[in-house]
Amino acid sequence: MNAGSTVPERSPERVGILGGTFDPVHIGHLIVAREMVEALSLTEVLFLPAREPPHKAPSGLTPAEHRLAMLRLAIASEPLFALDERELRRGGKSYTFDTLRSLREERGPRTELFFLIGADTLPELKTWRRAPELFGLAHFATAVRPGCLLSRLEELRDALPPEAIADLEAHCIPTTPIGVSSTTIRANILQGRSIRHMVPREVETYIRARGLYRAAPSETGEEQRHGG
Ligand code: ATP
Numbered sequence: 087m088n089a090g091s092t093v094p095e096r097s098p099e100r101v102g103i104l105g106g107t108f109d110p111v112h113i114g115h116l117i118v119a120r121e122m123v124e125a126l127s128l129t130e131v132l133f134l135p136a137r138e139p140p141h142k143a144p145s146g147l148t149p150a151e152h153r154l155a156m157l158r159l160a161i162a163s164e165p166l167f168a169l170d171e172r173e174l175r176r177g178g179k180s181y182t183f184d185t186l187r188s189l190r191e192e193r194g195p196r197t198e199l200f201f202l203i204g205a206d207t208l209p210e211l212k213t214w215r216r217a218p219e220l221f222g223l224a225h226f227a228t229a230v231r232p233g234c235l236l237s238r239l240e241e242l243r244d245a246l247p248p249e250a251i252a253d254l255e256a257h258c259i260p261t262t263p264i265g266v267s268s269t270t271i272r273a274n275i276l277q278g279r280s281i282r283h284m285v286p287r288e289v290e291t292y293i294r295a296r297g298l299y300r301a302a303p304s305e306t307g308e309e310q311r312h313g314g
Contacts, residue, residue, distance in 0.1 A: 186201065
């Protein structure tokens with residue numbers, strides 16, 4: 087090495103975070119994550135399963151060990167995808183604010199964080215714990231989702247600071263619309279319909295082998311299964 091040569095600046099890490107219940111993980115999650123890597127030049131995407139979403143009773147969710155095992159199978163062949171189990175390890179409700187604060191502390195100022203959401207989650211953001219402060223911890227990047235209009239951003243204008251709205255507007259990503267949801271998959275299994283190609287083959291095999299989703303959940307009604 088030449089004396090006096092300078093070490094090249096290491097390009098900053100750009101980490102995407104996809105939080106959710108993943109009950110189960112499906113191709114919508116995987117395609118969004120993949121396309122976000124390209125659109126935002128991400129160096130890594132963390133899949134972050136929630137232990138207990140703030141507005142959701144834990145009894146309605148499939149046990150974390152299964153949701154985690156399915157995620158592991160789904161991301162095994164993607165070198166840029168990783169699992170982050172911090173919400174499962176942490177007791178109590180899974181607040182995104184706590185999660186982003188701990189990631190920010192751990193990764194340091196050189197890492198840019200992008201919290202990835204589907205457009206259906208967008209209007210809920212204003213109800214999340216310490217919502218205005220979330221935008222100081224990470225960018226929020228929204229993926230288009232069938233039936234969810236990005237015009238719903240308007241609903242947030244009164245609830246969030248202008249910088250947060252500007253950040254959201256700057257990161258609306260036109261990902262390929264995929265109409266699959268975990269709800270569809272659970273309903274299909276319950277009703278004896280196919281889920282082929284909606285989840286990776288290994289995940290389908292896991293679901294079938296353990297007999298997951300064959301009984302109706304203990305709770306019914308409209309539930310918020312995302313972050314908060
Ligand atoms: P459920 O049907 O149980 O509510 P879900 O399919 O929305 O589940 P989650 O694990 O709750 O899956 O979603 C995690 C994140 O991924 C959320 O921000 C959600 O908006 C987003 N997401 C899930 N499916 C899609 C999809 N098909 N297209 C775009 N974003 C998606």
